Amino acid sequence: MIIDLIRHTTPNVAKGICYGQTDLELASNYENEFKEITLKTHSHYDVVITSPLQRCLKLALSLPGDFLLQEPRIKEYNFGDWEMLPWSELNSEQALRWMQDFTTQSTPNGESMQEMQTRVMNFWEELLLNNHKKVAVVTHSGVQRLLHSHIMGAPLERMFRLELDFGAIIRINYDKENSLATLRHL
Known part of the structure; x- marks a missing residue:
């Protein structure tokens, strides 16, 4: 099975804002970014699976596939009360505790990593049980980083060492017979 993990294109939000699960519109250059993505993706997918947030859904609707499934489990990290706050304003003791141990500490009314x-x-795990040949998963950088860390056997503490631009694609080749996943960045 070939799985293309595709990060959404640039959202319409100022730099330095903590936006996680906030449902944002896309930036005006969406069409140009989409064209670049389609140069690297397959011409057809058995299924396109997407986060229900519109920054992913719009891209997913544009990809060629037999089925489109919205999947809430692949939403971005839930920052809770910190959603839409500038990162520069997160100076509280609670924010510092979270930054020191984001894997187990949850954000206020949010979640832990x-x-x-x-x-x-x-x-x-459910996806890997399917018999699809080509799958597009349109999601967020947090989901891409988690899956990359899982496949590479890296601890969560290191997940932010992976830099992912908007529209980044990680192609995963999954050999079901040997339960082996390999990846490359397109």
Whole structure:
């Protein structure tokens, strides 16, 4: 099975804003970014699976596939009360505790990275049981980083060492017979 993990294109939000699960519109250059993505993706997918947030859904609707499925488990990290706040304003003791241990600490009314990992891995394990040949998963950088870390056997603490631009594509080749996943960045 070939799985293309595709990050959404640039959202319409100022730089430096913590936006996680906020449902944002896309920036005006969406069409140009989409053209670049389609140069790297397949001409047809058995299924296109997408986060229900519109920054992913719009791209997913444009990809050629037999089926389109919206999957809430592949939403971005839930920052809770910090959604739409500038990162520069997160100077509280609670924010510092979270930054020192984001894997187990949850944000106020949000989630921890371990909680996000649980929901993403539940999705991933189900996906690998399917018999699809080509799958597009339109999602967010947090989901891409979690799956990349999982496949590479890297601890969650290192997941932010992977830089992913908007529209980044990670292609995963999954050999079901040997339960082996390999990846490359397109």
